[in-house]
Amino acid sequence: MAEPLLSLTDLRAGYGPTQILQGISLDVAQGERLALIGRNGVGKTTLLATIMGLTTLHGGALNWNGAPIGKLAPHRRAALGLGLVPQTRDIFKSLTVEENLIAGLRGDASIEEAYDLFPRLKERRRNGGGQLSGGEQQMLSVARTLMGRPKLLMLDEPLEGLAPVICEMLMDVFERLAGDGRTTVILVEQHAGMALGFADRGVILEAGRIVHTGDAKTLRADAATLGRYLGVGLAD
Amino acid sequence: MTTLASILLDGVAYGMILFMISVGLTVTMGLMRVVNLAHGGFAMLGGAFTHWAMMSAGLPFPLAALAALIAVVILSVPMERVFYRPIYKMGELPQVLATIGITFLMIASVNYAMGSSLLSIPLPKVMSGAVDLGFRTLPTHRLYVLGAGVLVIVGLFVLIERTRFGIRLRAAVDHPGTAACLGIDTGRIFSLTFALGAGLAALGGILGAELLPIDAYYPLRYMILFLTVVAVGGMGSVAGSFVAALALGILDTAARYLFPEVGTIFFYLAMIVMLGLRPQGLLGRA
Amino acid sequence: MRSLVPFVVMLVVAVAAFYLFPYNLAFLTRVVITMILVLSLDLILGVAGVSTLGQAAMYGSGAYAAGLFAIHVWHDPLAGLAVGAAAGAVVAFVSGLFLTRAHGLTLLMLTIAVTEVLQEIANKFSAITGGTDGLGGIRMGRVLGIWKFDFVGRTGYIYAVCVLFVVVVVLKIVIGSPFGLALRGIGDSPARMRAIGTPVTRRLIAAYTLSGAVAGLAGAMAAQSTALVSLGVYDFQLSAEAMIMLILGGTGRLWGALIGTAVFMTVHQVASSVDPFNWLFVIGLLVLAVVYAVPRGLLGLPDEVKRLLRRLK
Amino acid sequence: MTAGLQVRGLNKAFGGLVVARDISLDLSPGDRKALIGPNGAGKSTFTNLITGILAPTSGSIQLDGRDIGSLSEAQRVKAGIAKTFQITTLFHSLTVRDNLRLPLLERRGLTARPFRRAAGDGGVEDEVESLLQQFRLTDVGDRVVQRLAYGQQRLVEMAMTLALRPRILILDEPAAGVPSSESPLIAEAIAGLPQDLAVLIIEHDMALVFKVAARIIVLVAGAILTEGTPAEIAADPRVRDLYLGAGHG
Amino acid sequence: KVGVVAPFSGPFAMYGKQFKDAIDVYVAEHGTKAGDHEVQFIYKDTGGPNPDTAKSVTQELLVKDGVNYLAGYTFTPNALAVAPLVDQAQVPTVIFNAATSIITTKSPYFVRTSFTTPQVAGPLADWAIAQGIKTVVTSVTDYGPGIDAEKGFVKEFEAKGGKIVDSIRMPIATSDFSPFMQRIKAAAPNALFTFIPAGPPAFAFVKSYSDNGLSAAGVQFLGTGDLDEETTLQGLGDAALGIHTSFPYSVAHESAMNTQFKADLAKVDPGAVANFASVGAYDGTEALYRMIAAGGTDGDAGLKAVLGASWESPRGPVSIDPKTHHITENMYIRVVAKDDKGQLINKEIETIKDVPDLGLVSK
Numbered sequence A: 001m002a003e004p005l006l007s008l009t010d011l012r013a014g015y016g017p018t019q020i021l022q023g024i025s026l027d028v029a030q031g032e033r034l035a036l037i038g039r040n041g042v043g044k045t046t047l048l049a050t051i052m053g054l055t056t057l058h059g060g061a062l063n064w065n066g067a068p069i070g071k072l073a074p075h076r077r078a079a080l081g082l083g084l085v086p087q088t089r090d091i092f093k094s095l096t097v098e099e100n101l102i103a104g105l106r107g108d109a110s111i112e113e114a115y116d117l118f119p120r121l122k123e124r125r126r127n128g129g130g131q132l133s134g135g136e137q138q139m140l141s142v143a144r145t146l147m148g149r150p151k152l153l154m155l156d157e158p159l160e161g162l163a164p165v166i167c168e169m170l171m172d173v174f175e176r177l178a179g180d181g182r183t184t185v186i187l188v189e190q191h192a193g194m195a196l197g198f199a200d201r202g203v204i205l206e207a208g209r210i211v212h213t214g215d216a217k218t219l220r221a222d223a224a225t226l227g228r229y230l231g232v233g234l235a236d
Numbered sequence B: 001m002t003t004l005a006s007i008l009l010d011g012v013a014y015g016m017i018l019f020m021i022s023v024g025l026t027v028t029m030g031l032m033r034v035v036n037l038a039h040g041g042f043a044m045l046g047g048a049f050t051h052w053a054m055m056s057a058g059l060p061f062p063l064a065a066l067a068a069l070i071a072v073v074i075l076s077v078p079m080e081r082v083f084y085r086p087i088y089k090m091g092e093l094p095q096v097l098a099t100i101g102i103t104f105l106m107i108a109s110v111n112y113a114m115g116s117s118l119l120s121i122p123l124p125k126v127m128s129g130a131v132d133l134g135f136r137t138l139p140t141h142r143l144y145v146l147g148a149g150v151l152v153i154v155g156l157f158v159l160i161e162r163t164r165f166g167i168r169l170r171a172a173v174d175h176p177g178t179a180a181c182l183g184i185d186t187g188r189i190f191s192l193t194f195a196l197g198a199g200l201a202a203l204g205g206i207l208g209a210e211l212l213p214i215d216a217y218y219p220l221r222y223m224i225l226f227l228t229v230v231a232v233g234g235m236g237s238v239a240g241s242f243v244a245a246l247a248l249g250i251l252d253t254a255a256r257y258l259f260p261e262v263g264t265i266f267f268y269l270a271m272i273v274m275l276g277l278r279p280q281g282l283l284g285r286a
Numbered sequence C: 001m002r003s004l005v006p007f008v009v010m011l012v013v014a015v016a017a018f019y020l021f022p023y024n025l026a027f028l029t030r031v032v033i034t035m036i037l038v039l040s041l042d043l044i045l046g047v048a049g050v051s052t053l054g055q056a057a058m059y060g061s062g063a064y065a066a067g068l069f070a071i072h073v074w075h076d077p078l079a080g081l082a083v084g085a086a087a088g089a090v091v092a093f094v095s096g097l098f099l100t101r102a103h104g105l106t107l108l109m110l111t112i113a114v115t116e117v118l119q120e121i122a123n124k125f126s127a128i129t130g131g132t133d134g135l136g137g138i139r140m141g142r143v144l145g146i147w148k149f150d151f152v153g154r155t156g157y158i159y160a161v162c163v164l165f166v167v168v169v170v171l172k173i174v175i176g177s178p179f180g181l182a183l184r185g186i187g188d189s190p191a192r193m194r195a196i197g198t199p200v201t202r203r204l205i206a207a208y209t210l211s212g213a214v215a216g217l218a219g220a221m222a223a224q225s226t227a228l229v230s231l232g233v234y235d236f237q238l239s240a241e242a243m244i245m246l247i248l249g250g251t252g253r254l255w256g257a258l259i260g261t262a263v264f265m266t267v268h269q270v271a272s273s274v275d276p277f278n279w280l281f282v283i284g285l286l287v288l289a290v291v292y293a294v295p296r297g298l299l300g301l302p303d304e305v306k307r308l309l310r311r312l313k
Numbered sequence D: 001m002t003a004g005l006q007v008r009g010l011n012k013a014f015g016g017l018v019v020a021r022d023i024s025l026d027l028s029p030g031d032r033k034a035l036i037g038p039n040g041a042g043k044s045t046f047t048n049l050i051t052g053i054l055a056p057t058s059g060s061i062q063l064d065g066r067d068i069g070s071l072s073e074a075q076r077v078k079a080g081i082a083k084t085f086q087i088t089t090l091f092h093s094l095t096v097r098d099n100l101r102l103p104l105l106e107r108r109g110l111t112a113r114p115f116r117r118a119a120g121d122g123g124v125e126d127e128v129e130s131l132l133q134q135f136r137l138t139d140v141g142d143r144v145v146q147r148l149a150y151g152q153q154r155l156v157e158m159a160m161t162l163a164l165r166p167r168i169l170i171l172d173e174p175a176a177g178v179p180s181s182e183s184p185l186i187a188e189a190i191a192g193l194p195q196d197l198a199v200l201i202i203e204h205d206m207a208l209v210f211k212v213a214a215r216i217i218v219l220v221a222g223a224i225l226t227e228g229t230p231a232e233i234a235a236d237p238r239v240r241d242l243y244l245g246a247g248h249g
Numbered sequence E: 001k002v003g004v005v006a007p008f009s010g011p012f013a014m015y016g017k018q019f020k021d022a023i024d025v026y027v028a029e030h031g032t033k034a035g036d037h038e039v040q041f042i043y044k045d046t047g048g049p050n051p052d053t054a055k056s057v058t059q060e061l062l063v064k065d066g067v068n069y070l071a072g073y074t075f076t077p078n079a080l081a082v083a084p085l086v087d088q089a090q091v092p093t094v095i096f097n098a099a100t101s102i103i104t105t106k107s108p109y110f111v112r113t114s115f116t117t118p119q120v121a122g123p124l125a126d127w128a129i130a131q132g133i134k135t136v137v138t139s140v141t142d143y144g145p146g147i148d149a150e151k152g153f154v155k156e157f158e159a160k161g162g163k164i165v166d167s168i169r170m171p172i173a174t175s176d177f178s179p180f181m182q183r184i185k186a187a188a189p190n191a192l193f194t195f196i197p198a199g200p201p202a203f204a205f206v207k208s209y210s211d212n213g214l215s216a217a218g219v220q221f222l223g224t225g226d227l228d229e230e231t232t233l234q235g236l237g238d239a240a241l242g243i244h245t246s247f248p249y250s251v252a253h254e255s256a257m258n259t260q261f262k263a264d265l266a267k268v269d270p271g272a273v274a275n276f277a278s279v280g281a282y283d284g285t286e287a288l289y290r291m292i293a294a295g296g297t298d299g300d301a302g303l304k305a306v307l308g309a310s311w312e313s314p315r316g317p318v319s320i321d322p323k324t325h326h327i328t329e330n331m332y333i334r335v336v337a338k339d340d341k342g343q344l345i346n347k348e349i350e351t352i353k354d355v356p357d358l359g360l361v362s363k
Ligand SMILES: Nc1ncnc2c1ncn2[C@@H]1O[C@H](COP(=O)(O)OP(=O)(O)OP(=O)(O)O)[C@@H](O)[C@H]1O
Pocket: A015, A018, A020, A038, A039, A040, A041, A042, A043, A044, A045, A046, A047, A087, D147, D148, D149, D150, D151
């Protein structure tokens, strides 16, 4: 079997001395679409942040194409092809929309690609990043990460607070990116239904541990499991 | 009429010196957003090294100044690593405290090594004396400062507003973590920027020594002056500092020509009015 | 009842200091007076989150007011304190009208500017204030008409400690009150405070005025115990050191102000008498040690130690 | 005199960008209205205009027939208009209880009192506890807010606003970030609001909107596109185009 | 036992160091015994103009260390703050520096061995008149000592028929003096008179004087010796050449006593430069020794012995005026010149003998 793109072994990590992730083991294959779901505060954001190198690692191994990257600084991981769209969006307020995109620019990407995906951003290119509405910020945040041509795209609740049309549009964009098999996607979503509809595989997190892994379509239909770990009414 | 011309001339010349000695602070405090009360410390080190290089090593002024500049820049890198990096994330109060502590250490070091008396920096012939402008004379030194100031402002503007480095710097300041996720080496950017700020501080200290002479207590004596320029200009705005320095320079000079009795009150009232009207500074972002 | 423990500790320390250092009462009195000043800063900075470097404005005004009052009107110490506090409150109220709208660096600079203007005015009106020579000739009467200020400084010390006690108790009550809670709220999120209907600026002006009164009180005590007021009461350095002492001790809980002041002034005193030329090294290192090792001030030290121990386990 | 809120011809522009274009809207006691629209349409801006955080370029805002355009933010709260923030804005270093106490004390006009205990008032304490219970926050009542999960912070946000007992309540995306499992709780809380309260809810969670709103106003590019019952809105092709997308129908 | 109170730390630490060096020199020359009494010095730091600290350390010296004499005091407020203490404890106190006239009126136990500002400024006015200078612009730093100097100069100058064309009071925090120089230039007087404290402002002032071409325009520079005292003189650079100042002491003073003093100082502290503060302290120590020799621990007896006493000092002959408790001394008009090693010196060109404190005498 081919080497997984990303492989986590008994990963334990947290913020400073507080440990949030209690031993996560997970392999992600090249081109896979993974949905990461779970209640609030179970550690989804923390897991993505740990893969990106933003947390304190307490133990376990983190491999990228077989090479350990657990000790690399975030910007080095970005250079390897990891990309994260943070839950809090983190638009650079002192930069214009266009400069935000330039900040993420790497390699041969061009900001026109971003404007093609999100024409709205083009209209507001000269605006300060801080003046965007919530949805615009989310578009910018996604587009900015795409400017780095990531091989692994980690999306942390990208649909939160977005209008349904925008959600659909974003999901389309994600479909397109994942569709060619070159971009691997990890999607964190509260709307389990939508996430599982998009993904090949679903992973459920609880209290810093993986409590379920399985085929997304099967899981989507498995009301009992969803109900147990996510509570009622999560399946959209 | 001549008075007016004189006020403008002296005001601009003085303002340019104010700009030169505070622009380094605009970089560290304005752009990097760390309340850097130790700015004057770097300026003083620049002056002290120059003094030492001229007096003890016998170097001519340009070489001594260059050597001092390089020394301060080199010194600033480990200092940024050790002292500043941990405080970026802390609030403004710990930053005030830490940088005051650093200032104390710098003062104590210079005091220990060179004593507490004036550390003079004699200017070479070409820079001293006065040029005749017809209706009056102007110290030659001011022309050099004027030139240096213009170079610095243009250079910084291009660097910060027009280059990839500037964008990355501003990004790294806004959200260091996210900037790192985008592949920006924030540590390196901060090191470089801080070194730039320290270098500018040293340059300002050396060039401004004619008016603000160097001694061990320099950093505390002029701290308020540096801060005023940055605050009135607007945090993070190099152009703002420039405008503020000129405005303050002209106002202060005018007050001295026209009603010296009012003294420093005028300067501070002007500052209160300016900050009252524009709390974010003249060119600061709201 | 547990909340009384610190008060008891404070009393014990004050009494112990009195007997252990009978020859340093003048210094101890200065420490106590500075504590009052730092407490005033804690209210506005620690609790309400307003960073100011201008406590000297109120301290100095209180000192001059008390000094002039003693010379020209009445030499009763307590009346002098009241006058000093009133002067501090007035200065704070008037400057607070525009200061409380600013924040960040702008606020720091405005508070500095106010102080500098006052200092310059005091310098200008040297006929009244004595200018650079200082306002001398202050002779204080007996405290409550009973206790005379003695040469060794016993009365002065006990008097200062009593005032400190009153100040701490009053400020404790204020901090635990709805008003105090509102100030904490403002310190955390002025936007939210406005959204729940609080007139934020008015509350801040009130807090600043109260803080100014306490600072004025400290200034008045200083004037009374030194019997001279110099332009130095308006020094920027005073405000800056007050801030250092407060952060050193830990903000927002009053006890930090007391601990920070005691530690800073003691270290300063010892270091500058051991090696007057290089004591600044010691102070600088102390300050840095606090920032990097106990960022929440000495008050946070126990927590920090606990955390460390837990990590070692 | 008309009871409730009347907004007439409200305009607002940031530089060249018009974010409110001649908006008129009524909120009467008992109303349950929702404001929806694409991101950046100007919904949050609209709430900021109503609550006084921003000043309109032109237009009038009346409460019970009285013009409140010149009132400060705090005065409008006193007059009965309260809102939750789209981005949680809490007292992060205070406990949940203190976060709730503050609006309760403010409502009673006590926050200027320096010489009584903040945590002593029986009436206030009872209300704190009942709010905690209503939002299932009792267990974390003594926790400092910044240690709370985001979803719980959203609940505190709601609870604080309700503590003000407003007559006009504006909820800016109350469910954003709240786990779906707890979103019924929010619907429940809204349903349990006093009947004579006027509520304007801004939300992208259509399930929630359709559940709680009797009428829906659609804002597009700063202007009101249309207004109607949920069924009318869901059927409107323009709304579907601009906002709902194909998924709803 | 003698308690010495001075700034040993902070921006003014120089004073403390000068005091201590001078005392050490005196002790090296005269031994630790004054008459039959062993003399011991205890040093306390004030950190600068801090009346609070000055008072509390003095109190400590009196109460804890039980000193019989006090000495030092660099700043007027510090000296004034201890006046009540000194009175109460009846301890003779020798002021080494603080230069406001009124100090010695505040306590009968004060004796001063430095100088007062009017004492320096008055003779300079006389000399200016003698040089044929008729018009002067005064420009002084706008604070107590500056105003004292201005008054002292103006009074004497006008009394002798000179004319003050303009009087400028410059804010303490001035760093750019160009405006004042332009104004002075416009007034075109024969000379300018200035008082400005030593340190950064004096440096900038002198620089500004030469850069703005005032000397070229024929405006002579007259000042009190504060601004070019010896520890900062070299720092002023060539810009200072040719300026005239008056002061009670110049390192360049030619006398056997001064040569000896400088040699001994070099032994005690090789890097030290003698200046007004060190002679003030040196003569102060002389006064202390005289008091101790005569009175031992009895302060009143000691005090009596020194009032009216006169002796030869490195600065020339001095005596203590029994009425004012202040030192009567020669004033020297000096010009800044270069010595054979290229170092700047204050070259004495004229002596005005036995000047009392003009500030008090005139009142
Ligand atoms: N900076 C931090 N310091 C300490 N603890 C944190 C920090 N950020 C988050 N936590 C805690 O870590 C735990 C996991 O948080 P995380 O944000 O990873 O959850 P999540 O699954 O992403 O939740 P959500 O769905 O709300 O985004 C929570 O208990 C949270 O309180």
